[in-house]
Amino acid sequence: MVRPHVVVVISTSAVVLSLLSQLVACSGDDPVVSAGPDGGDDTRGGPDTTGGGGDASSPDATGDTPDSTAPAGGVIDPTFSGTKDVRAYYYRAPVTDRNRRVYLLGEHPHCIPTGLTDVVLARLDAQGAVDPTFGTNSRVCLNTYADAPTGDFFEVPGAMAIDASDHLYVAGSSLDNRTPSTGTRVFLARLSLDGQLDTSFGAGKGFVRFADVAEGHASSIVIVGQGIWLAGRAKNGGGMLIALDLNGALVKTFNTNVGLVVDPNVDSFSSVAVKEGNPYVTITGGAKAGDFFVRKYLPTGTVDSAFGNGGTATVAVSPGFDEARSVSVTSDGHVVVAGAGQAPSAGQPGRLAVVRLDSKGAVDPAFPTFLSGAVQWPTSADARAFLQSDGKLVAPAVVPSGRDLAVVRIGTDGKLDPTYGKAGTVASGSPKDDVTVAIGVDTSGGTIAIADDGDTVEEQFPQQKVTLKRPVVYRISP
Known part of the structure; x- marks a missing residue:
């Protein structure tokens, strides 16, 4: 069986400049009615998490001294170019297709000359180079106002996923500033893998x-069978969950x-996972904080109502402020939740925390709550963990x-995996x-990771000069 790779994205400067000058194109999407979302695991596009046990004040949660032998997994791929000239304000979790090409989603000012924020x-090829065949000038600018191409719009990316038929879905929110304005709306677009809107x-x-x-605003998307699930935030706060057909x-x-x-009564649903037609959401803010x-x-x-207390499971991971950011469901029905534990307040850095619940929403005693002192949960709004097919959880972190x-x-077992990297x-x-x-799962079994190292570049647009970030992208072996 082919094992998946994980991809990470980070920000860099010199090499990024030479490649980023190659990015730009345009796209959008709208609804139709049919059968409901099927059951199954959220294996394409959605966050997956499995947690661990014990407090780890050192990188090894067990307290053992790591040996010096080469790890079985967790090696940064040296053949994958780590510096990318891709420019945006910020980035969401990447996805990969069956050819191991990596798709990056971000927010860019004036990508469409008449737009505001777009x-x-x-797309990066399997070796990590910016793909010049994607969109126009290596970039796709998504236009969700095809009926008014010269209008004044503000669009925000939320999440993306690829379905079994190689369609790329992008979700988020878009604001129409025309007079009269239709206001901000959740949008969902479908594109072919070459970046063209699927009409x-x-x-x-x-x-x-x-x-x-x-x-x-939709900040999480999961595609399961013939169903699409979007989770996020409604007007003035409010957890939002939408069920769609393909x-x-x-x-x-x-x-x-x-x-x-x-x-x-809550601020938002930060992530969604689906098992056998049952959606699970993590809750942040409002009455649930x-x-x-x-x-x-x-x-x-x-x-x-049979799950947790009246439908909601509550776990105090630490004595401080805890915030769940990612949920996954295992093949045997366990619910794995990851996020920040013992943070000063909402949205602040906290210790990486993972908990596993049984099918009824009770903490699984076979999986001790994991709360690490050695790594922190990133503050990025799209920081999510992913559940591997073997039940292990890969999570973003900051040392x-x-x-x-x-x-x-x-x-x-709820502990850092000693066969991965250096003591997990x-x-x-x-x-x-x-x-x-952010991180994402590579279809070959590894991880793609995106990081921001502070590298920026200025671009002059007719409206103004803007400063954009240039991330670095890593591929990590399973």
């Missing part, structure tokens, strides 16, 4: 905007002819000493502060 995509999706536009969720139509069997649920909160919904859109980019793997942790070793932005 969604931009770039068979969204009534010929290639994208859909959902008037059903005013002021909403044509982008609301699945009206979810929540009684509505196709979505909004919980006004300070601990790990996971809610389970039934395929009908109602809360599963406090030097603030190095890091990727951590936690075994099914892979660090870039860069002399710069290269903070982890």
